[in-house]
Amino acid sequence: MKNHFPALLASLLVTIPPAVSASSAVDALLDEYRGQGGGTFNAEAGRAFWNQAFTPPGAAEPRRCASCHTADPGKPGKHLRTGKPIEPLAPSVNAQRLSDVHEIEKWLKRNCEWTVGRTCTVQEKGDVLTYLRTL
Amino acid sequence: MGRVTRVITGLAAAGLFLAGWQVSRGDDDWGNELADRWGSASRVATADNPVYREECGSCHMVYPPGLLPARSWDRIMDSLNDHFGDNAELDAATKAEITRYLSANSADRSEYRHSRRLLRTLAPDSIPLRITETPYIRHEHNELPAQAVAGNPDVRSLSNCNACHTQAEQGSFSESEIRIPGFGSWDD
Numbered sequence: 001m002k003n004h005f006p007a008l009l010a011s012l013l014v015t016i017p018p019a020v021s022a023s024s025a026v027d028a029l030l031d032e033y034r035g036q037g038g039g040t041f042n043a044e045a046g047r048a049f050w051n052q053a054f055t056p057p058g059a060a061e062p063r064r065c066a067s068c069h070t071a072d073p074g075k076p077g078k079h080l081r082t083g084k085p086i087e088p089l090a091p092s093v094n095a096q097r098l099s100d101v102h103e104i105e106k107w108l109k110r111n112c113e114w115t116v117g118r119t120c121t122v123q124e125k126g127d128v129l130t131y132l133r134t135l
Numbered sequence: 136m137g138r139v140t141r142v143i144t145g146l147a148a149a150g151l152f153l154a155g156w157q158v159s160r161g162d163d164d165w166g167n168e169l170a171d172r173w174g175s176a177s178r179v180a181t182a183d184n185p186v187y188r189e190e191c192g193s194c195h196m197v198y199p200p201g202l203l204p205a206r207s208w209d210r211i212m213d214s215l216n217d218h219f220g221d222n223a224e225l226d227a228a229t230k231a232e233i234t235r236y237l238s239a240n241s242a243d244r245s246e247y248r249h250s251r252r253l254l255r256t257l258a259p260d261s262i263p264l265r266i267t268e269t270p271y272i273r274h275e276h277n278e279l280p281a282q283a284v285a286g287n288p289d290v291r292s293l294s295n296c297n298a299c300h301t302q303a304e305q306g307s308f309s310e311s312e313i314r315i316p317g318f319g320s321w322d323d
Contacts, residue, residue: 081220
């Protein structure tokens with residue numbers, strides 16, 4: 001009898017959508033944030049935060065998440081200060097995004113400090129991640 | 136002593152010196168070492184640390200550590216919260232590993248020709264934070280017209296080494312590998 005196992009395995013690997021990994025990383029973080037005092041996370045609040053302007057000390061002009069990522073996280077962006085090209089952040093467009101807990105936390109720390117001028121609260125982080133994955 | 140004798144004695148002395156130097160260094164890679172020190176190979180050590188490549192290379196070119204002294208790398212790694220206008224903070228363990236690697240392979244610890252020249256032309260008390268600010272790198276690029284670099288949309292700054300030095304990430308800066316976008320090869 002022909003062994004169908006390798007073909008079956010391959011079809012399984014192909015049919016697992018990459019969004020599963022983004023989703024599980026975000027789920028893990030949302031659980032963690034709830035454990036740290038975060039409430040119900042809301043995509044609309046995340047969208048508002050994404051577009052909210054902050055002027056941290058030393059900034060020449062107000063900064064928003066959208067300043068570098070654009071108002072549409074599904075589009076490529078460009079760093080306001082350095083000009084570095086930024087790939088789309090929405091996991092629906094870029095499957096690599098939001099797929100690694102360590103990576104998400106690293107960039108949230110860096111970008112909250114640069115954009116907002118402080119670390120973000122667990123509520124803010126949870127709302128933004130919820131927003132990004134609904135796109 | 137006749138002229139021929141003097142030449143032979145001189146050559147023998149040079150040979151003894153070189154042999155002694157090699158033994159004292161314990162080098163197997165004799166030919167490469169010579170080429171790197173004096174000659175043809177226009178190289179610095181390749182940035183080969185995976186943590187450094189991953190963390191720093193996700194945003195910009197992986198700069199060869201031999202293009203700045205350890206004191207510069209230390210200062211850069213201690214100010215990642217304002218990394219040339221952006222925040223590039225790392226967790227403590229990652230930062231320690233990258234700092235260790237950069238310091239151990241910095242211009243002060245490198246035998247490569249470019250590293251040695253870069254260090255030799257640097258004031259002992261200066262702590263450059265940009266490779267492009269060092270006198271050696273400035274001097275090497277001083278004949279370039281502005282429209283080849285700053286005014287060139289595909290280059291913009293000397294800091295984009297690999298815009299023209301096609302093998303820069305491998306640590307190779309040979310003139311034959313230069314391709315300036317819109318200008319082609321470069322021959323000075």
